[in-house]
Amino acid sequence: MTEPSAFDAVVVGAGPAGSAAALALARAGRSVVMVERGPFAGSKNVYGGVVYGRVLDDIIPTWWNEVPVERWVVRRSTMMMTEDQSLAIDYRSHAWGVAPYNGMTTVRSHFDSWLAGQATEAGAQLVTSTVATGLVRDSAGRVIGIRTDRDGAELRAPVVIACDGVNSLLAKEAGLLPRAEASHYTLGVKEVLDLPAEAINERFGVRGHEGVDIEILGCTRGIPGGGFLYTNAETVSVGVVVSLPHLAEAKVRPEELIADLKAHPSIAPYLRGSHLREYAAHLVPEGGYDTMPTLAADGMMVAGDAAAMTLAAGLWLEGVNFAIGSGYAAGRAADRAIAVGDCSARGLASYRADLENQFVLADHKRLRKAPALVLSERVQQRYPGLLCDLAEGMFTVTNPTPKAGGLRVTRAAAAKHGVKLRELAVDTIRGMRIFG
C-alpha cells in the first residue's frame, strides 16, 4: 500500500455529477481529485441522448459556444401508441434552436469528457482507469478517504463525494442507500443507428443543427416503461426504459422491445436503411424522491444517480441536469464545510438545504408521485390504446352515418379498453395534481 495522498476532497466518478462537484471545488481553490474507473470521462456512461443545459447557465456562461453538441432539440413529440396506431402531441419551437437553447442531443463520451475538462482546467486532478473499491474510515467511523484498486492505495481527504452512478457501491457501504429494491429501478436499453444527416433532416423535418426528441408510451408490450427516439448529427438513438421486475416477469429480452419499436409503422419510416452502430444497457434509478438516500454522512456526500436523482416522470426523463445540479451543490457544500473545518454530517447539511431551494429537490418533491402514476397499469396498458381509439373515432369519417359525439366515442373507447369513466376522471385529477 502506498503512502496515502492528502487532498481537500475526493470525488468518485467523472460523470456529470462528479465533474460538476470537482469543478465547484477547484474553482473554490480546493485541491480535489476525481477518480474514474473508465479510461476517460464518459467512457462507461450510457443514456438516451438529450441534455437540458439550463443548469449550466450559472456554471459555464455561454456554454453553448463550446459544448460538443450533436443537435439542438427544436421539436419535441410525446407519442402514445398501440401495435398499429399512434397519437402524438408534437411541439416545435424556433426559440429552442437559438441561444440559449433548451435541450441538445450530445454523445456522452464527448459531453462528459468536455465537462471533466472544465474541472481539470480549473485545477481538479483526474485519475482514470482507477476503481474506488471502498471507503476508508477513522476510528470514530468518519469517512476519511477511499481505497483504490491500484495496489490498494488510498486517497485521503476530509470529504468524499460519491458520484459513482446508479446502485452506488460507496453509498451502500456508507449505509446511506436503503436496501436496493428492484422496483426502484428501470432498465434502459438503446441502439444507436447510423443514418446520413440528409436523411435525418428530411425524415424528421429539420435542418442544420436542429434535432428532434420523441418520447413514446405504449411501446413496451405492457411492461411499465416507455420508449424514445432522438436525432444526433449522423445517428439516431432509439430505445426503451422498462421496469426491472416487470421485465423479468415478462421474460422478454429488452432488445426484442427495441426491435418492436423500430418496426412500428410510425417509427420504421424514420429508420429505413439505417445501420446498427452500438447497443448499450444501463440501470436508471427511477424511484424518485421517496427512494433517495440520506445525502450526507460524516465526511461524505452522495450526488447524481448515486443519490437516485434521475427525474423520470413520464413527460420527462432527465438525469444529467439533475446530476450536474446536485454535483455542483455538493462541491460547494464541501468547500463551505472545509472552510469552517467541519466535515461532519452536520457541517455538510447545507448540501441538502441548497438542493431543496433549487430545482433538484424541488422538482423531485413536487413530482414524487409521478413515477407511480406513470408506471401504473392503466397509464401503461390502457390509456395509449384508449387515446388512439379516441382519435380514430373522432377523425374517421363515417359518412353516410352521422358523426358520433365526443362523449360517445370516449365511452366506446373506454369500454373497449376496460377503463371506467370514473377511473379516467380520477387519473386525470391525479395527473393534474402531480403535474399541474
Added chain:
Amino acid sequence: MTTVDATTRSPLVVACLRITDLHPEVDLLTGAVTRDGLGVGLSPADAAALEHALRIAEAWTGRVVVVAAGPRYIVPVLREVVALGAAVVRIPYGDDASDHGQAAELAGDEHGLARAVAAALIPFGTPDLVVCGDHSVDRGTGAMPAFLAHELGAAQALGLVALTAERAGQTSGPTLIAERRLDAGWRERLRVPIPAVCSVEGAGVRLRRAPLSGALAAGSAVIASAPATTTTTHGTDGGADSWADNQSGSVHIGATRAFEPRTRVRPAPDSADPRIRLLALTGALVAHDPPTVIGPVGAAEAADALIGFLVRHGYLDGPPTPPAPPTPPAPIDPGDR
C-alpha cells in the same frame, strides 16, 4: 557496437510505440476513417513492447525512454506511460496542426520517421535496445524498425514472442535472448547482440499498472515533444552514422512507386478446346520450379540468389552493365523492384 556498461553510463532502453485510435470510425459507404482520440491507446503488441522495455531496463538497472510519433491526442496515453516511471518524448505526426509541414511529410514515410525517432532520442544518449510493437508506427509493415536499426547501427530482430535480458558474461557484455515462432509449433531462440531494435508480438507479457502515486504525479507531467526533424547524429559511440552521411550504405532508395509487374506477350494458344486454351494461358498443370533450398549461405549470396530468380522470371531487369564512358550508367528503375 556498444555494450551495456553500467560503470560508465546507465543503459538506455527505448520503447518506440505506435499510439493510435484503436476504434476509429469507418464510414460504411465511403470508407473514410475518422479518429476522435477517445479510443486512443496501446495495441497489445505496443503494450507488450513497453512491458519488455521496463523489464529489461530493470534487469540492466537502466533508464526507459518512450518515444511515440502521433498527434496531440496521444498525450493522455503518454501520461499513463509517465506514471510507469518512463521518460517520454512525442514526435508530432499525423494531423498535428502545429507542426503540419514536417509532420505531414513523415506520414507514410517509414524512413523519415525512423530518422525522426533516432533524432528525438539524441538528448537521451545512444539506445542499447529499442523495443517496438510488432505493429509499429509505420502501420505494421515492419519497415520502420529496420530503418531505425540502420539509423542506430543496431541489430534487428522481428516477430518476437519473448525477449529477456541475458547477464553479461566474463568476456562479453550482456545480450538479449529472444524467441520467435516457427512452423508446426516450433520456436527458435536467438541471441541478439546489442544495440538492437526488437519488435515483439502482443504475447507473453501483460503491461503492468502504474501505482496510484505515479498516476497522480503523471497528471501534471509535461510531455516533451521533439521536432519532426530527420537529421541524426547517432553512432558516435559505436552506432552507424546517419543514413544521409553514410554513403557506404548498401541500399540506395530512389523514387518509389507501386509494384506493377510488366505485361508479357504470350503467344495465343492454338487449340479449339477452351479448357486447353485456358490451361495454356494460366500455366496451370505445367511443371514449375520446385522450391529450392540454397542455404545455408551468407546474406549476400542469398540476396544474389533471390535477385537472380526475379531477373530470370522477368520481374527485374538484369544487373546494370558497367557504363561505357561517356554515357552515364543506366539507373535501375526502382519501380520494378
